[in-house]
Amino acid sequence: MKSETWIFGGCFVFFVLVTPAYALITDASDHGMDWTGTSALFMTALLTGMIGLYLGFHAKRMDPRPEDRKDGEIADGAGELGFFSPYSWWPLWCGATLAIIVFGAAMAAYWLMIIGGVLGAVALAGLVFEYYRGDHAH
CATH class of the missing domain: 1.10.287 (Helix Hairpins)
Known part of the structure; x- marks a missing residue:
């Protein structure tokens, strides 16, 4: 879960930096600021931040998975992963x-x-x- 937390944390930082830049760039145009794109980027930043926080809290509470450990081997992740539905119409x-x-x-x-x-x-x-x-x- 730690790797996923870092991925969503990086996306959050990216969107936090891009949102004001986008607002400034579109505000410099003749038509005024693009409120739709700016609010969409802002909401995307909030969404990635929320998911990153959720994954971060759960990463602290659960046992580390093999891919989260430095001494983890590929064979440690072997076994049944769960039930997956067969094809369906x-x-x-x-x-x-x-x-x-x-x-x-x-x-x-x-x-x-x-x-x-x-x-x-x-x-x-x-x-x-x-x-x-x-x-x-x-």
Whole structure:
């Protein structure tokens, strides 16, 4: 976790330095300061700082991982890493129904949004309950 903390800490410092520079550069133009870009860079700095602090606090509380130790070997990280889902078609259907809902909202076709919502509920239920039936049931 220490390496990730340093990465996000470096990103935080970068964005803290870039944000006022960007504000000054855009303020020198004829159109005035770009508030959208400046606030986006400021929020990005806050986000990277928040993640860096979170990872830093957890790095102090947990046992060091093999990559955090100076005497760590590659073999120390061997073993089961966790459960990873096999391929699934449900995320495709969830994304397709979201596309239908967004398309319906863009075209003000509320009937299409309702159809997308119903199909989306079915797709979301399929995604959530995928491991309760079928080939991958537990």
